[in-house]
Amino acid sequence: MTDRDWKHVILLSADALRADHLSSYGYHRKTSPVLDELADESIRFGNAYSASSHTREAVPALLTGEYPDIAIDDGYRLATESVASTLSEAGFATAGFHSNPFVSRAYGFDEGFDHFDDDLHLGQHKLVALAQRALDKLRNRHYARADEINERSLEWLDSLDSGRSFFLWNHYMDTHGPYEPPGEYATRYADREVSGREAQKLYQRAIDDPESITDAERELLIDLYDAEIRYNDARIGEFLAALRERDLLEESLLIVTADHGDAFGEHGYYEHPRYLHDEITRVPLIVRPPGGAAEEVETPASTLDVGATIEAAVGSEATGDGVSLLGTLPDDRTVFSQARGEDEHGHLRRYASRTAEGACFCERDRESGTIEFGECAGSALREELEAHVDERVRVENGESVEDDEEVDEEIERRLDALGYK
Template identity: 55%
Template sequence: MTDRPNTILLSIDALRADHLGAHGYNRETSPFLDELADRELEFTTAISASSHTREAVPALLSGRYPDVFAANGYRYVPKTVADRLSEARFRTAGFHSNPYVSRAYGYDSGFDTFDDDLVLGQNRFVALAQRALNKFVLNKGEYHARAAEINDRSLSWLDSIGDDRPFFLWNHYMDPHGPYNPPAGYTYADRELSNDEAQTLYQKTIDSPDEIVDEERQLLIDAYDGEIRYLDDQLRAFFDSLDDRGLLEESLIVVTADHGDAFGEHGYYTHPRYLHESLLHVPLIVSLPGERGNETVTTPVSTLDIVPMILEYAGEPESELPREPLVNRDGQLVFDDSVVFASATGEDEHEGIRRFAARGERWKAVLEREIDSGEIVSEGVYDLVEDPREQSELNPKQADSIEFLEELRSFSASRVDSVDGSEQEEGTQDQSAEIDERLEALGYK
């Protein structure tokens, strides 16, 4: 292994773990990812730090708890892994098409090359207007760059590197994110949806989830699974291209997701700010540089553990981050503890609430606190062995997990103080409403 291996972070938007074959799904949505899980290091109980992009991706890139970003209007907070590696003289590049983590919010910091598919500048309103322009005026029919395009752009960058310095590459793939409308030949439904049909149906899941009928729900799932199948093929192609360039053996490669997606299991669709397993349980596969046998780890881990591992392998260990690396430079697994925490600030009528969850191997505790007062509004426990779909919340006083719940009470009390419930985006409240309106028009909740 080289002293400072290349690092490639491949994150996928809205990919829930239980729709992959490696996690027992009954469709062949992910043959390549299943093969990768079989031959590399797979963490089967990886928990995202949050349930939506605005908190989950910044946490993924920084290794910091998401309340740091919730308290900052969801803007960039230094230092991300790109900042750290750039200072360590890595070549750095990022490729994606998600406006929430674009240059408009400062996320180009630390990247030599940052292609966020927003060509109209750094102003957030202009950037979001471009997405609407692409969707409705130019009739592109897609509001994000497809995985094949992200691959092409990032591989072109790799081919352009002219020195021997190690590189950090971040690709964020949007394909499984709604509106679900896979390319021709990939849907599992009886018919392929038009762009307008996909948009209308996805918008209905946001505006009127109670009105989604069984046929529509199945159509949503069929299309979502088709998006995963398409992405899986593109990930195989990307890995093959890395292999052709001799980069697989000498790189640290991480494949994960920012959060999952819901299909009515708890009365909602897409990924609003709740903390159910459908939103938090994500895939996590790590390919270490050099030769290492495959291994499957069932102990819960956090997406916050990824940045410490990347910095460890880069020779830039960070002692101030809240969690430990997944793996140290000797290839040994590092288990921070058996409890993983996640959180999200509520929205709309729940905007003064912050939700917290603690995930163990069997128990999961959840609670809500008022941001202003810190008062606990509700709390409960799930037995995920007996109730993996979280349908029956246990009375905490009757559960065998009171110590587990106490850990969550302590953790949440220490974190809720950092969130300002009145925090607004830069600009006026009317401007914030304008952002929300435009994103909603794009089917982005």
């Protein structure tokens, strides 16, 4: 395909959505009927991996096509050009809608967007911000629900001049913990309704003290998580229907993916800490060009490829480490992931590589320079990962860049509600 086969680019990403909990990826529950149908008319990548395991590194990689050690600085601020900037320079109207504080304007992620709604109103109008904060606390609201994201983004689409090419990024937070499926979804899989307070306490305890979680509590967490997936899937369906009503879908390159997954004790932890196991790095990846497609690709793919695909779609030369997903991927491809340690493990860097044959993991100590390898599917894969780590060491600047701007208390409140504090 050429860059003239579509007018618009739409990127839909879900926070903490693991691939193996979607029915389109073989899950035993029918959690994603909308994405199932979309996958049938798209290119579905069965083995796609995020460039990292948590939002602060995964979303920058997704939006730039660069590994996190280039995409962001030591303060997690955006440090390189995103696809929004590339498309804006190419004449596209650009907009982003989400409510994750880690990729808000406070960290520079509004760069390149004509319209950037990160659901943080402080600094826009103080009285509105105070009223919003009071209402949010009363409603126990941690993020904008998918229906809100849809409403805001469709309103922006309807405001554009007819015929104007656009880039739209919607990032949905519903599948991020604490898992509190709304309305009818609350008992979709759970046999009883769980209060918001109970769901939050259980989620936080799973993070803080995973060994205390019983089998029944683990199953309850999964029930609630799956229900959030079903809710989010339905809202994506509503958004796609709205695009069809506006005759926009057939003019658009549509990409659906996630920034990372979520764990349920498979390796002794819950949520998505700074590790690189499959449950927190294997993500859905569905690419629908205008007119659709019907293809399944099992060759490993990376979220870095999203940026490369978008850049190729508008005729720009890819500057990052990804490749276009609309081309043919080599059968022997290797994809890599990385994650920075945090707090007392801030000196550690973790890396993983994946091929059709398996995976390899290692951990590098920046202070001592030593590398420890974990599970590895063969010596060849180990050597390849070791060479990759050497390359990342060469591009690492080693300098600490402090963010002098204090993150406002609205961001702190949101992060606390999402289980990060």
